[in-house]
Structure formats: C-alpha cells, structure tokens
Amino acid sequence: MNGRVLDNKVALVTGGSRGIGRAIAERLGREGAVVALTYAQDHAAAGEVVERIGKDGGRAFAIRAELGRHGDAAALWAAFDAEIRRHSQQAGVDIIVNNAGLVSSSPLAFLTEGAFDEVFAVNLRAPFFIVQQGLSRMRDGGRIINISSGTARNAVPEVIAYASTKAALDTFTLNLAKQLGPRGITANSLAPGVIDTDANSSWLRGNPRAEAQIASLAALGRVGQPDDIAGVVAFLASDDARWVTGRVIDATGGAGL
Template identity: 50%
Template sequence: MHTTGRVALITGASRGIGAAIAHALAATGVTVIIHYGSDCAAAAAVVDDITADGGRAAAVRADLTRPDGPAELLQQFDCALDDLGIDRGLDILVNNAGINRRGAIAHVTADDFDHHVALNQRAPFFVTQQALPRMRNGGRIVNISSGSARYARPEVISYAMTKGAIEVFTRTLAAAVGERGITVNAVAPAAIDTDMNAHWLRRNDQARTAAALSTALRTLATAADIANIVAFLVSDAAGAITGQVIDATNGNRL
C-alpha cells in the first residue's frame, strides 16, 4: 500500500505520540484526520503545522469514553473528508488515545478502573468496528499498547490490564480481517516524555534516570521513535507483518 494519497484516522492525536504519528504520516503524503477529546487548540496547532509543511489534515472531536463516542467520531471523520473534498474511505487507523491513572491495586478506584477500560479498551474496539466498513482492502490498523503489558509494573496495574487486552485484540482482529488484506499490529512503548507521563517523568530526575537505566539502550525512546515505527508498519515494506506486537521500549527490562 503506497501511503501517498491515502487517508488516516489517528485517535488522541493532539499531543504526544499521536501528534508525532500525525506528522510522520503526513510527511509521507497521507491525509491525516486528527482526533482529539478536549484540547481543541492543541489539535488545531497540529493541523496548522502539517498544512504549513504542505500536507493535508483536519481535526475532529469526540468523547471516546462515552458509548456513542466511536460512532460520533466516524461521523465526524466522514464530514471532515467531505470538507477536504476527498472521497470517503479509510486506509489507516491508529488507535492511540489512552489514559494512565497510576496506582497500585490497593489505591485504584472504581472510577479509575472504569476510565481505563472505557478509553483504553472499549474505545479502540468500537472505533475499529465503526471504521472497518469504511476501510479499503489492503488497509492498515495500528494499536498503541505498552511495555507494561509485557513486564510487571504494580504501580500501573489497571492500565496494564487494558494494554494486555489490546494485544489480544490485535492478534484476534488480524485473523478476522486478513482475508481483506488488512494488517493489524500493535506498538508497545515504555516510558515516553509526553504529557501523560509529565507528572512523574518530567518532575523527578531520579525517576527519569531509573526509567532510562532499565532499558538496554540506557535511554528513553521518544514520540518520534514510535511514530517512525508506525509509519513503517503502514507502508508497503511491512505488508507481511500482521498480528504482531512490536516492542518499542529500547529494550526495557530484558
């Protein structure tokens, strides 16, 4: 699948990893539809940056924690393509939106748990369900998982559960849609310096150093690193890769 002229929908793309993925795909000629949940200004800034560089992008809003959020998102996606003068259809879906409310099992509230499940687990399932009828044969789906699904991190136990579910979803979905030539893969980062991790990673030099030293490369991967992997997975070069989880942790806890 050549990326030029293709259309991508990226959830949670106003900041962090999602924004980096939007920039990386736009740079290869993909029209990117950027989903955001609340930060309109940040999403608009990503769109402006992409268009200033000659790319095509638009932003759409939907609350994916709501049961009707995925359907609303895909309706907004259709409208965005109409506004851009592009035929309706989808080639690339990146399920990136997520939340991490840190806490050991003794401290996780029912609200924390329900938010993790709603955004990290239920939303990707139903966004994908809504997206598949729009996806052209030979499409690409990439789910953002986490290294926390591979190694034990008691301080993020409910978050890690949802990411483990995403990896099962990835393998099972790949078998379900393979006959259409659609590939489904997951990318699993470790700690990335984004707004999600700012409260513990940017404000605590000791925690940042410890996180880096837990990797084989002795450094933290960046949002751009993850975006480059996603850009590869949606390219022709990765056409034989499906149902896989790509570890992008810089060799964390090997």
C-alpha cells in the same frame, strides 16, 4: 507530496493533539497521508498539529471526540464522514491508529470501580468499536495499529488496570489480524516504554535521577521520544509492512533484556 510512501492514503489517529499521538499524526502527514486526528478538550493544541502538517505540505483536520462514552465511536465516524470529502478525493480510511488512552495510576488496593470502568472504556472499548464501525469504511489492504504498552508484559502493579487494558488490546489485535487477513488488512500492536511526553513531565523532566533510572532500563541507554514511536508507526502503515500482522512490536528501546 509526490512520491511519499502514504500518498493517497487516509489515516485516523485518536488522541492526536499531543504527545505520542501528535508525533504520529505529524509523521503520517509528512509521509503523504491525509490525517484525521481526534482530541478530547484542547482545541488549540489540535489546531497546532493541523497547522504543522499543513506547513509540511500535508493535509489534516481535527475532530473533537470524547472517548469512553457509549456512542463515542458512532459520533467520531459521523464527524469523519462529514469532513473527509473536503480533504480527500475519496471517502473511507486506510489507516486507523488507536492511540488515545487513559493512565490509571492506582494500585489494586485503592482502585475504585469507577476508575476501573473509565480506563477500560477509553483504552479498550473505544478502540474496539472504532474498529468495528470503521471496517465498513476501510479499504482492502488497510492498516490497524493499536498503541499498547510495555506494561502489558512486564509487571507494574502501580498501573495494574492500565496494563490490563493494554494486554486485552493486544488480544484484540491478534484476533483482528486473523479475521481481516483475507482483505489484506494488517493489525499490529505497538508497545512503547516510558516516553518523554507531557503526561510524564511532572516526574520525569528536569529530574536527573528519574531520567537516569528510566534510561538505565533501556538497552539503548536513553529515554524514549515521541518521534521514536512515530517512526515505527510510519513503517507499519506503509506497504513495506504488508507481511507483518498479528504482532506486538516492542518499542521500549530494549527495556528488560
């Protein structure tokens, strides 16, 4: 792994067992980082990611973490602390990628209080306290990357609660950048559009009409892939991005231009 851009770095990627999170975890591993990835239920899928990173010459381990509950951040970091010394010569973390998220597809008229609380707990409260409790572990010059969404800026009433969590996450990012700048820690949001993942497979894959519609929204004329997002995360995690902070990076392929 000599010469890779993230050598000697430790990264935490939440929701790293599938979809965008998996692509991010695997990319950071290829770039030399020791990757701690969290998963909620699918232990086998998380194990596959760890195995893939290992085959590519990297180091990784998985942490089961059910986000959206009180105490979730403390439990996650306790598991991280217990495991990191087996994979890295130093404790602590350099990169936090808050990727895990829950999509609520209920429009305003049908959204229940319980569903509202759940999506905010997973998408906003969990990242908030993961960062809060991770800062004592984060080395100066670190990176915080919050996975937001294009829906935070473009009205999509069908996912109003989800979009609201992502808009709040962007504000959280902005304030982190200001607060943590003196430590050389950058904080940025990354906002994908529709990405071809398992979460979207039921209505997107194998549906030429849906694929064409989504592709038509992007200036680049295709549906986004998880690797498209992982590449931008790898840049934001690298030293090349040291002068970029407090920004929402659009990764929609130019949707809505």
